Amino acid sequence: MQYQLIRSNRKSIAISFERDGNFKKNRVRETGTASETESLTLEDEGLTLEEESLGQPGYEGLHLVVKAPYWMSPGEIASFVASKREWILATAKRLEREQRKAMAGRPRLENGDTLDYLGEKRTLSVIREERSRARVKCVMDRLLLWVPYEADYEYKRAQLEKWYRREALQIFTQKAEEYALILQVGFHEIHIKDQKSRWGSCSGRKNLNFNWRLIMAPEPVCDYVIIHELCHLRFMDHSADFWKLVESICPQHEQYRRWLRDHSGSLYVI
Numbered sequence: 001m002q003y004q005l006i007r008s009n010r011k012s013i014a015i016s017f018e019r020d021g022n023f024k025k026n027r028v029r030e031t032g033t034a035s036e037t038e039s040l041t042l043e044d045e046g047l048t049l050e051e052e053s054l055g056q057p058g059y060e061g062l063h064l065v066v067k068a069p070y071w072m073s074p075g076e077i078a079s080f081v082a083s084k085r086e087w088i089l090a091t092a093k094r095l096e097r098e099q100r101k102a103m104a105g106r107p108r109l110e111n112g113d114t115l116d117y118l119g120e121k122r123t124l125s126v127i128r129e130e131r132s133r134a135r136v137k138c139v140m141d142r143l144l145l146w147v148p149y150e151a152d153y154e155y156k157r158a159q160l161e162k163w164y165r166r167e168a169l170q171i172f173t174q175k176a177e178e179y180a181l182i183l184q185v186g187f188h189e190i191h192i193k194d195q196k197s198r199w200g201s202c203s204g205r206k207n208l209n210f211n212w213r214l215i216m217a218p219e220p221v222c223d224y225v226i227i228h229e230l231c232h233l234r235f236m237d238h239s240a241d242f243w244k245l246v247e248s249i250c251p252q253h254e255q256y257r258r259w260l261r262d263h264s265g266s267l268y269v270i
């Protein structure tokens with residue numbers, strides 16, 4: 001079985017599916033919310049092992065990544081991967097299925113198509129005007145998109161993404177500030193990114209990064225990811241103390257993690 005091996009000073013071995021082109025040089029310094037989509041802890045030969053999968057269907061290829069501590073021997077790593085063969089195959093199949101489903105339901109960005117915004121449906125109205133400068137406005141349950149006559153799918157998609165990113169920055173910043181007060185933590189900056197395999201991350205420099213697509217998810221799910229990343233400012237790991245802190249602010253976090261695992265495809269339709 002082919003996989004990419006990433007060594008770090010982590011404590012346990014983890015397997016995940018990641019999308020191509022998603023490798024960062026500084027990933028060791030970062031903690032991500034990638035494991036929110038699927039994560040289970042297994043006891044195996046006295047080691048605490050953790051498996052994670054992203055569950056996010058994308059348009060790029062998925063590949064298997066194995067993250068292992070420096071001290072683990074190649075033989076131990078290989079036998080761990082072999083012992084998880086069934087899980088790997090089942091997960092790969094599920095991800096492929098989700099990807100196909102997401103592609104089939106992909107809106108063409110024409111009048112009457114619906115798009116999600118904080119978990120609610122917005123009906124798209126495309127208004128074509130001569131020499132129009134593109135703009136997007138949300139009015140009640142309608143999403144109005146002004147575009148020039150010649151605008152194609154990609155043009156419309158880019159405008160909508162820009163709008164989603166602006167909304168995400170504004171709403172996530174406001175939420176992060178509120179929760180940071182409750183948690184008594186301080187962060188530096190918030191960046192909205194197109195993270196291929198993460199909903200959020202927190203850097204060593206106390207910057208919070210969020211995937212712009214998250215703004216399509218229901219509001220409590222957004223809140224959960226924001227709380228999760230803020231809690232990393234206190235605990236840079238997924239220890240019991242970390243989860244206790246998450247739970248103190250977000251008692252239903254399990255439900256939101258499940259939502260992200262089961263519905264990630266719906267956030268990748270445009």
Ligand SMILES: [Zn+2]
Pocket residue numbers: 031032033228232237238
């Ligand atoms: Zn985390």
